[in-house]
Amino acid sequence: MNDELRSVVSARLEERHMSRADLARATGKTPQAITRALNGGKDSGSPPPVWAAILDALDLQLTAQPRTGEETP
Numbered sequence: 001m002n003d004e005l006r007s008v009v010s011a012r013l014e015e016r017h018m019s020r021a022d023l024a025r026a027t028g029k030t031p032q033a034i035t036r037a038l039n040g041g042k043d044s045g046s047p048p049p050v051w052a053a054i055l056d057a058l059d060l061q062l063t064a065q066p067r068t069g070e071e072t073p
Contacts, residue, residue: 027053
């Protein structure tokens with residue numbers, strides 16, 4: 001996962017007055033897994049189930065779109 005996604009998740013946590021511990025409880029993941037995912041360290045995006053649980057808990061979805069200035073085939 002990238003810094004932009006982590007920023008969106010952090011903003012949503014703040015909006016909902018949720019801590020990382022709250023997010024861990026909401027997702028059924030360990031606090032350590034949430035911290036690794038949100039800090040962007042080694043293997044921070046490797047376990048897709050963690051991110052799927054985070055996005056579900058915060059009512060977020062990922063979308064893909066062309067980058068600005070790039071042509072699509």
